[in-house]
Amino acid sequence: MSAVQLGFAEPLDEPLTYTIDDFPNKIGGKPFWLNPEKVLKGDDLKCGVCEKTMVLLLQTNPSKQFYTPEDEPIEAYHRVLYLFCCMNGTCHKTRWRDCFKAFRSQLPQINPYFNPAEGTPAIEIKARLCHLCGLDGSKQCARCKTTRYCSREHQLLDWNLGTHKAQCTGTATASSVSSAIKNVLFPEYELVSEDEPGADKPSADDDDVSGDEDEDEHADAALETKLANVQIEEPDANEKYEDTDVDVDKAFLRFQNRILREPEQVVRYSRISYVDGHDLEPLFVSDIGKPAAEDITPCPHCNGRRTFEFQAMPQLLNVLNIDHYSADALDWGTVIVYSCLANCQPADGQPYMEEIVWRQMFSEHGMGDSAKAALEREAALKKVVAPAASAEENLPETA
Ligand SMILES: [Zn+2]
Ligand SMILES: [Zn+2]
Ligand SMILES: [Zn+2]
Ligand SMILES: [Zn+2]
Numbered sequence: 001m002s003a004v005q006l007g008f009a010e011p012l013d014e015p016l017t018y019t020i021d022d023f024p025n026k027i028g029g030k031p032f033w034l035n036p037e038k039v040l041k042g043d044d045l046k047c048g049v050c051e052k053t054m055v056l057l058l059q060t061n062p063s064k065q066f067y068t069p070e071d072e073p074i075e076a077y078h079r080v081l082y083l084f085c086c087m088n089g090t091c092h093k094t095r096w097r098d099c100f101k102a103f104r105s106q107l108p109q110i111n112p113y114f115n116p117a118e119g120t121p122a123i124e125i126k127a128r129l130c131h132l133c134g135l136d137g138s139k140q141c142a143r144c145k146t147t148r149y150c151s152r153e154h155q156l157l158d159w160n161l162g163t164h165k166a167q168c169t170g171t172a173t174a175s176s177v178s179s180a181i182k183n184v185l186f187p188e189y190e191l192v193s194e195d196e197p198g199a200d201k202p203s204a205d206d207d208d209v210s211g212d213e214d215e216d217e218h219a220d221a222a223l224e225t226k227l228a229n230v231q232i233e234e235p236d237a238n239e240k241y242e243d244t245d246v247d248v249d250k251a252f253l254r255f256q257n258r259i260l261r262e263p264e265q266v267v268r269y270s271r272i273s274y275v276d277g278h279d280l281e282p283l284f285v286s287d288i289g290k291p292a293a294e295d296i297t298p299c300p301h302c303n304g305r306r307t308f309e310f311q312a313m314p315q316l317l318n319v320l321n322i323d324h325y326s327a328d329a330l331d332w333g334t335v336i337v338y339s340c341l342a343n344c345q346p347a348d349g350q351p352y353m354e355e356i357v358w359r360q361m362f363s364e365h366g367m368g369d370s371a372k373a374a375l376e377r378e379a380a381l382k383k384v385v386a387p388a389a390s391a392e393e394n395l396p397e398t399a
Pocket of ligand 2: 042053130131132133134135149150151154
Protein backbone atom coordinates (compact mmCIF):
# COMPACT_ATOMS: atom_id res chain seq x y z
CA MET A 1 0.00 0.00 0.00
CA SER A 2 1.25 3.42 -0.91
CA ALA A 3 1.85 5.91 1.86
CA VAL A 4 -0.25 8.45 0.00
CA GLN A 5 -3.67 8.07 -1.58
CA LEU A 6 -4.62 10.60 -4.23
CA GLY A 7 -8.16 11.83 -4.82
CA PHE A 8 -9.50 12.71 -8.26
CA ALA A 9 -12.69 14.59 -9.16
CA GLU A 10 -15.08 12.34 -11.07
CA PRO A 11 -18.06 14.06 -12.76
CA LEU A 12 -21.43 12.54 -11.84
CA ASP A 13 -23.58 10.83 -14.45
CA GLU A 14 -26.36 10.45 -11.94
CA PRO A 15 -26.85 11.69 -8.38
CA LEU A 16 -24.73 10.01 -5.72
CA THR A 17 -26.53 7.81 -3.22
CA TYR A 18 -25.16 6.42 -0.03
CA THR A 19 -25.57 3.84 2.66
CA ILE A 20 -23.80 3.57 5.97
CA ASP A 21 -21.35 1.04 4.51
CA ASP A 22 -20.98 2.63 1.12
CA PHE A 23 -20.36 6.22 1.92
CA PRO A 24 -18.74 8.19 -0.91
CA ASN A 25 -15.94 10.69 -0.68
CA LYS A 26 -17.12 13.74 -2.53
CA ILE A 27 -16.52 17.35 -3.51
CA GLY A 28 -19.14 20.10 -3.30
CA GLY A 29 -22.92 19.69 -3.31
CA LYS A 30 -24.88 19.27 -0.07
CA PRO A 31 -23.20 17.41 2.78
CA PHE A 32 -23.89 13.68 3.10
CA TRP A 33 -24.50 13.30 6.81
CA LEU A 34 -23.21 10.29 8.67
CA ASN A 35 -25.40 11.04 11.67
CA PRO A 36 -29.00 11.04 10.35
CA GLU A 37 -30.37 12.93 13.34
CA LYS A 38 -27.79 15.54 14.27
CA VAL A 39 -26.46 17.74 11.47
CA LEU A 40 -24.39 20.93 11.47
CA LYS A 41 -26.20 24.26 11.81
CA GLY A 42 -25.75 27.51 9.94
CA ASP A 43 -24.45 29.05 13.17
CA ASP A 44 -21.64 26.43 13.28
CA LEU A 45 -20.51 27.55 9.85
CA LYS A 46 -20.59 31.34 9.74
CA CYS A 47 -17.69 32.92 7.87
CA GLY A 48 -15.79 35.00 10.42
CA VAL A 49 -15.38 37.81 7.91
CA CYS A 50 -18.64 38.25 5.93
CA GLU A 51 -20.82 36.16 8.32
CA LYS A 52 -22.40 34.29 5.44
CA THR A 53 -22.83 30.54 5.65
CA MET A 54 -19.86 28.45 4.55
CA VAL A 55 -20.50 25.63 2.10
CA LEU A 56 -19.14 22.12 1.73
CA LEU A 57 -15.80 21.99 -0.07
CA LEU A 58 -15.32 18.25 0.33
CA GLN A 59 -15.96 15.35 2.65
CA THR A 60 -13.92 12.20 3.12
CA ASN A 61 -14.70 8.87 4.62
CA PRO A 62 -11.19 7.51 4.87
CA SER A 63 -12.06 3.98 5.90
CA LYS A 64 -13.86 3.35 2.62
CA GLN A 65 -12.31 4.49 -0.65
CA PHE A 66 -9.26 5.87 1.03
CA TYR A 67 -7.89 2.62 2.31
CA THR A 68 -6.75 3.35 5.81
CA PRO A 69 -7.88 1.19 8.69
CA GLU A 70 -9.64 3.64 11.00
CA ASP A 71 -11.72 1.49 13.28
CA GLU A 72 -10.31 2.54 16.62
CA PRO A 73 -11.68 3.39 19.04
CA ILE A 74 -15.02 1.58 18.63
CA GLU A 75 -16.79 4.95 18.72
CA ALA A 76 -15.13 5.74 15.38
CA TYR A 77 -16.03 2.63 13.40
CA HIS A 78 -17.65 4.96 10.86
CA ARG A 79 -15.84 8.25 10.46
CA VAL A 80 -16.31 11.20 8.10
CA LEU A 81 -14.43 14.50 7.86
CA TYR A 82 -16.18 17.57 6.50
CA LEU A 83 -14.29 20.58 5.14
CA PHE A 84 -16.26 23.80 4.62
CA CYS A 85 -15.23 27.24 3.39
CA CYS A 86 -16.63 30.65 2.57
CA MET A 87 -17.08 31.01 -1.20
CA ASN A 88 -15.92 34.62 -1.22
CA GLY A 89 -12.23 34.95 -2.05
CA THR A 90 -12.10 38.46 -0.59
CA CYS A 91 -12.80 37.02 2.86
CA HIS A 92 -9.89 34.60 2.41
CA LYS A 93 -7.60 37.50 1.52
CA THR A 94 -8.76 39.35 4.64
CA ARG A 95 -8.50 36.61 7.28
CA TRP A 96 -8.24 33.12 5.82
CA ARG A 97 -8.30 31.50 9.27
CA ASP A 98 -11.91 32.64 9.67
CA CYS A 99 -12.94 31.23 6.29
CA PHE A 100 -12.47 27.46 6.78
CA LYS A 101 -13.90 24.88 9.17
CA ALA A 102 -13.36 21.16 9.43
CA PHE A 103 -15.48 18.77 11.49
CA ARG A 104 -15.08 15.12 12.37
CA SER A 105 -18.20 12.98 12.71
CA GLN A 106 -18.19 9.36 13.77
CA LEU A 107 -20.41 6.49 14.84
CA PRO A 108 -19.75 3.08 16.40
CA GLN A 109 -20.69 0.00 14.38
CA ILE A 110 -23.51 -0.59 16.85
CA ASN A 111 -25.38 2.70 17.02
CA PRO A 112 -28.94 3.97 17.48
CA TYR A 113 -29.48 4.47 13.75
CA PHE A 114 -28.09 1.46 11.93
CA ASN A 115 -28.05 -2.17 12.87
CA PRO A 116 -25.44 -4.17 10.96
CA ALA A 117 -27.66 -7.24 11.23
CA GLU A 118 -30.34 -5.48 9.19
CA GLY A 119 -28.12 -4.90 6.19
CA THR A 120 -27.25 -1.50 4.80
CA PRO A 121 -30.30 0.45 3.70
CA ALA A 122 -29.91 3.96 2.24
CA ILE A 123 -29.49 6.53 4.98
CA GLU A 124 -32.71 8.28 5.84
CA ILE A 125 -32.02 11.73 7.21
CA LYS A 126 -34.31 12.44 10.14
CA ALA A 127 -33.06 16.00 10.61
CA ARG A 128 -34.86 18.81 8.77
CA LEU A 129 -32.47 20.28 6.22
CA CYS A 130 -32.00 23.65 4.58
CA HIS A 131 -33.53 23.49 1.12
CA LEU A 132 -30.54 25.27 -0.40
CA CYS A 133 -27.40 24.06 1.36
CA GLY A 134 -28.34 20.90 3.30
CA LEU A 135 -27.39 22.20 6.75
CA ASP A 136 -29.83 22.01 9.66
CA GLY A 137 -33.07 23.73 8.63
CA SER A 138 -34.15 25.36 11.86
CA LYS A 139 -36.16 28.09 10.09
CA GLN A 140 -39.17 27.56 7.87
CA CYS A 141 -40.92 29.62 5.27
CA ALA A 142 -43.75 31.34 7.15
CA ARG A 143 -46.00 31.16 4.11
CA CYS A 144 -45.95 27.52 2.99
CA LYS A 145 -44.59 26.21 6.32
CA THR A 146 -42.89 23.36 4.49
CA THR A 147 -39.63 24.65 3.01
CA ARG A 148 -36.86 24.96 5.55
CA TYR A 149 -33.67 27.00 5.74
CA CYS A 150 -30.52 27.18 7.82
CA SER A 151 -30.60 30.96 7.87
CA ARG A 152 -32.47 34.06 6.84
CA GLU A 153 -29.69 34.55 4.29
CA HIS A 154 -30.56 31.34 2.45
CA GLN A 155 -34.27 31.98 2.68
CA LEU A 156 -33.76 35.39 1.06
CA LEU A 157 -31.48 33.92 -1.59
CA ASP A 158 -34.01 31.26 -2.45
CA TRP A 159 -36.79 33.83 -2.63
CA ASN A 160 -34.81 36.40 -4.61
CA LEU A 161 -33.49 33.85 -7.08
CA GLY A 162 -37.16 33.36 -7.84
CA THR A 163 -37.39 29.67 -7.12
CA HIS A 164 -39.11 29.62 -3.81
CA LYS A 165 -41.53 32.34 -4.80
CA ALA A 166 -42.57 29.98 -7.60
CA GLN A 167 -42.63 26.97 -5.28
CA CYS A 168 -44.79 28.67 -2.72
CA THR A 169 -47.31 29.39 -5.44
CA GLY A 170 -46.92 25.93 -6.98
CA THR A 171 -45.33 27.00 -10.27
CA ALA A 172 -41.76 25.83 -9.68
CA THR A 173 -40.02 23.63 -12.18
CA ALA A 174 -37.30 21.13 -11.38
CA SER A 175 -34.75 23.12 -13.34
CA SER A 176 -35.41 26.36 -11.47
CA VAL A 177 -34.82 24.58 -8.16
CA SER A 178 -31.51 23.09 -9.26
CA SER A 179 -30.29 26.38 -10.73
CA ALA A 180 -30.80 28.07 -7.35
CA ILE A 181 -28.74 25.36 -5.68
CA LYS A 182 -26.03 25.83 -8.28
CA ASN A 183 -25.59 29.43 -7.18
CA VAL A 184 -25.16 28.51 -3.54
CA LEU A 185 -23.05 25.34 -3.56
CA PHE A 186 -19.86 24.17 -5.22
CA PRO A 187 -20.41 21.78 -8.14
CA GLU A 188 -20.62 18.18 -6.97
CA TYR A 189 -18.13 15.44 -7.93
CA GLU A 190 -17.33 12.05 -6.59
CA LEU A 191 -13.85 11.90 -5.09
CA VAL A 192 -12.27 8.67 -6.27
CA SER A 193 -8.95 7.55 -4.90
CA GLU A 194 -5.92 5.57 -5.92
CA ASP A 195 -2.45 4.99 -4.54
CA GLU A 196 0.15 7.52 -5.53
CA PRO A 197 2.49 5.97 -8.08
CA GLY A 198 6.17 5.60 -7.21
CA ALA A 199 8.80 8.12 -8.27
CA ASP A 200 9.99 6.31 -11.37
CA LYS A 201 6.69 5.12 -12.75
CA PRO A 202 4.36 8.06 -13.26
CA SER A 203 1.57 5.84 -14.66
CA ALA A 204 2.23 2.64 -12.75
CA ASP A 205 -0.64 0.26 -12.10
CA ASP A 206 -2.34 -0.07 -8.74
CA ASP A 207 -0.46 -3.23 -7.92
CA ASP A 208 2.83 -1.43 -8.10
CA VAL A 209 4.27 -1.44 -4.62
CA SER A 210 5.43 2.05 -3.86
CA GLY A 211 5.38 4.48 -0.99
CA ASP A 212 9.02 4.22 -0.12
CA GLU A 213 9.37 7.72 1.25
CA ASP A 214 13.15 7.51 1.44
CA GLU A 215 13.38 6.55 -2.20
CA ASP A 216 11.07 9.44 -3.09
CA GLU A 217 13.13 11.86 -1.04
CA HIS A 218 16.28 10.71 -2.84
CA ALA A 219 14.65 11.20 -6.22
CA ASP A 220 13.47 14.66 -5.15
CA ALA A 221 16.91 15.56 -3.84
CA ALA A 222 18.54 14.32 -7.05
CA LEU A 223 16.24 16.50 -9.14
CA GLU A 224 16.95 19.50 -6.96
CA THR A 225 20.69 18.99 -7.36
CA LYS A 226 20.29 18.76 -11.13
CA LEU A 227 18.14 21.89 -11.14
CA ALA A 228 20.70 23.73 -9.04
CA ASN A 229 23.45 22.72 -11.46
CA VAL A 230 21.38 23.80 -14.41
CA GLN A 231 21.14 27.29 -12.96
CA ILE A 232 24.92 27.53 -12.75
CA GLU A 233 25.44 26.23 -16.25
CA GLU A 234 22.75 28.40 -17.84
CA PRO A 235 23.52 32.00 -16.92
CA ASP A 236 21.11 33.29 -19.61
CA ALA A 237 18.15 31.52 -18.07
CA ASN A 238 19.21 32.88 -14.71
CA GLU A 239 19.23 36.52 -15.69
CA LYS A 240 15.54 36.63 -16.49
CA TYR A 241 14.49 35.16 -13.17
CA GLU A 242 17.09 36.68 -10.97
CA ASP A 243 14.68 37.26 -8.11
CA THR A 244 13.32 33.73 -7.94
CA ASP A 245 16.71 32.11 -8.41
CA VAL A 246 18.41 34.01 -5.61
CA ASP A 247 16.35 32.06 -3.14
CA VAL A 248 15.03 28.91 -4.78
CA ASP A 249 11.91 27.70 -3.02
CA LYS A 250 12.94 24.10 -2.40
CA ALA A 251 9.49 23.14 -1.18
CA PHE A 252 7.95 24.46 -4.38
CA LEU A 253 10.35 22.42 -6.53
CA ARG A 254 9.60 19.32 -4.46
CA PHE A 255 5.88 20.04 -4.73
CA GLN A 256 6.04 20.46 -8.49
CA ASN A 257 8.15 17.37 -8.99
CA ARG A 258 5.81 15.30 -6.84
CA ILE A 259 2.51 16.30 -8.41
CA LEU A 260 3.92 15.62 -11.89
CA ARG A 261 3.33 11.95 -11.12
CA GLU A 262 -0.43 12.61 -11.24
CA PRO A 263 -1.11 16.23 -12.21
CA GLU A 264 -4.91 15.87 -11.93
CA GLN A 265 -4.86 15.08 -8.20
CA VAL A 266 -7.23 17.28 -6.18
CA VAL A 267 -6.67 15.70 -2.76
CA ARG A 268 -3.75 13.95 -1.04
CA TYR A 269 -4.63 11.67 1.84
CA SER A 270 -1.90 10.37 4.10
CA ARG A 271 -2.53 10.07 7.78
CA ILE A 272 0.13 7.99 9.46
CA SER A 273 2.59 5.61 7.95
CA TYR A 274 1.31 2.11 8.63
CA VAL A 275 4.74 0.79 7.76
CA ASP A 276 6.73 2.41 10.54
CA GLY A 277 4.06 4.38 12.43
CA HIS A 278 5.56 7.84 12.04
CA ASP A 279 3.49 10.94 11.24
CA LEU A 280 3.47 11.95 7.61
CA GLU A 281 3.94 15.49 6.38
CA PRO A 282 1.68 17.28 3.94
CA LEU A 283 3.20 18.25 0.59
CA PHE A 284 3.88 21.94 1.20
CA VAL A 285 3.75 24.30 -1.78
CA SER A 286 6.36 26.69 -0.41
CA ASP A 287 9.01 27.03 2.28
CA ILE A 288 7.03 30.06 3.46
CA GLY A 289 3.78 29.84 5.38
CA LYS A 290 4.12 26.40 6.91
CA PRO A 291 2.33 25.98 10.26
CA ALA A 292 4.51 26.28 13.36
CA ALA A 293 4.27 23.51 15.95
CA GLU A 294 2.08 25.73 18.16
CA ASP A 295 -0.38 26.26 15.30
CA ILE A 296 -1.34 22.59 15.44
CA THR A 297 -2.88 22.68 18.90
CA PRO A 298 -3.69 19.46 20.77
CA CYS A 299 -7.22 18.07 20.52
CA PRO A 300 -9.34 20.06 23.03
CA HIS A 301 -11.30 16.92 23.96
CA CYS A 302 -8.57 14.36 24.72
CA ASN A 303 -5.54 16.67 24.80
CA GLY A 304 -3.86 14.24 22.39
CA ARG A 305 -1.89 15.07 19.27
CA ARG A 306 -3.42 16.23 16.05
CA THR A 307 -1.68 15.04 12.90
CA PHE A 308 -1.90 15.65 9.18
CA GLU A 309 -4.81 13.85 7.61
CA PHE A 310 -5.45 15.23 4.12
CA GLN A 311 -4.87 18.28 1.94
CA ALA A 312 -6.83 19.88 -0.89
CA MET A 313 -4.63 20.74 -3.86
CA PRO A 314 -4.64 23.80 -6.15
CA GLN A 315 -6.07 21.61 -8.93
CA LEU A 316 -9.30 21.45 -6.91
CA LEU A 317 -9.88 25.13 -7.74
CA ASN A 318 -10.06 24.16 -11.42
CA VAL A 319 -13.01 21.82 -10.91
CA LEU A 320 -14.95 24.29 -8.74
CA ASN A 321 -15.74 26.67 -11.61
CA ILE A 322 -13.69 29.49 -10.08
CA ASP A 323 -13.17 32.51 -12.28
CA HIS A 324 -9.47 33.08 -11.65
CA TYR A 325 -9.60 36.53 -13.23
CA SER A 326 -12.22 37.86 -10.84
CA ALA A 327 -10.88 40.02 -7.98
CA ASP A 328 -12.75 37.97 -5.35
CA ALA A 329 -11.75 34.59 -6.79
CA LEU A 330 -11.13 31.86 -4.26
CA ASP A 331 -7.44 30.94 -4.18
CA TRP A 332 -5.00 28.73 -2.30
CA GLY A 333 -1.80 26.79 -2.73
CA THR A 334 -3.03 24.00 -0.51
CA VAL A 335 -5.59 23.56 2.31
CA ILE A 336 -4.44 21.12 4.97
CA VAL A 337 -6.55 19.37 7.63
CA TYR A 338 -5.01 18.12 10.87
CA SER A 339 -7.13 15.87 13.08
CA CYS A 340 -7.11 14.13 16.44
CA LEU A 341 -4.91 11.07 16.05
CA ALA A 342 -6.94 9.12 18.62
CA ASN A 343 -10.33 9.69 16.89
CA CYS A 344 -11.54 10.54 20.36
CA GLN A 345 -15.21 10.66 21.27
CA PRO A 346 -16.01 13.22 23.99
CA ALA A 347 -17.97 11.75 26.87
CA ASP A 348 -20.90 14.10 26.30
CA GLY A 349 -21.50 12.36 22.99
CA GLN A 350 -21.23 15.51 20.91
CA PRO A 351 -21.67 14.62 17.24
CA TYR A 352 -19.13 17.00 15.65
CA MET A 353 -15.56 17.62 16.71
CA GLU A 354 -13.90 20.63 15.14
CA GLU A 355 -10.42 20.05 13.71
CA ILE A 356 -7.65 22.31 12.40
CA VAL A 357 -7.43 23.79 8.90
CA TRP A 358 -4.25 25.39 7.59
CA ARG A 359 -4.01 27.27 4.30
CA GLN A 360 -0.73 27.78 2.49
CA MET A 361 -0.22 30.00 -0.55
CA PHE A 362 2.44 29.76 -3.22
CA SER A 363 5.43 32.00 -2.53
CA GLU A 364 5.11 35.74 -3.06
CA HIS A 365 6.51 35.44 -6.57
CA GLY A 366 3.19 33.81 -7.34
CA MET A 367 2.41 30.53 -9.00
CA GLY A 368 2.81 32.07 -12.45
CA ASP A 369 6.34 33.33 -11.94
CA SER A 370 7.54 30.36 -9.97
CA ALA A 371 5.98 27.88 -12.37
CA LYS A 372 7.44 29.73 -15.33
CA ALA A 373 10.90 29.76 -13.77
CA ALA A 374 10.62 26.08 -12.90
CA LEU A 375 9.49 25.22 -16.42
CA GLU A 376 12.50 27.10 -17.81
CA ARG A 377 14.74 25.07 -15.56
CA GLU A 378 12.99 21.88 -16.59
CA ALA A 379 13.56 22.68 -20.26
CA ALA A 380 17.18 23.49 -19.55
CA LEU A 381 17.47 20.28 -17.55
CA LYS A 382 16.26 18.20 -20.50
CA LYS A 383 19.14 19.62 -22.55
CA VAL A 384 21.58 18.57 -19.85
CA VAL A 385 20.10 15.10 -19.37
CA ALA A 386 20.15 14.19 -23.08
CA PRO A 387 22.94 16.37 -24.49
CA ALA A 388 24.85 13.70 -26.41
CA ALA A 389 22.01 12.64 -28.69
CA SER A 390 20.78 16.13 -29.51
CA ALA A 391 24.33 17.42 -29.99
CA GLU A 392 25.00 14.74 -32.56
CA GLU A 393 21.71 15.29 -34.32
CA ASN A 394 22.60 18.88 -34.99
CA LEU A 395 26.17 18.11 -35.95
CA PRO A 396 26.85 19.09 -39.59
CA GLU A 397 28.03 16.36 -41.89
CA THR A 398 31.78 16.23 -42.19
CA ALA A 399 33.24 16.38 -45.64
ZN1 LIG B 1 -16.90 35.21 3.98
ZN1 LIG C 1 -28.68 26.94 4.06
ZN1 LIG D 1 -42.83 28.96 1.18
ZN1 LIG E 1 -9.09 13.95 20.61
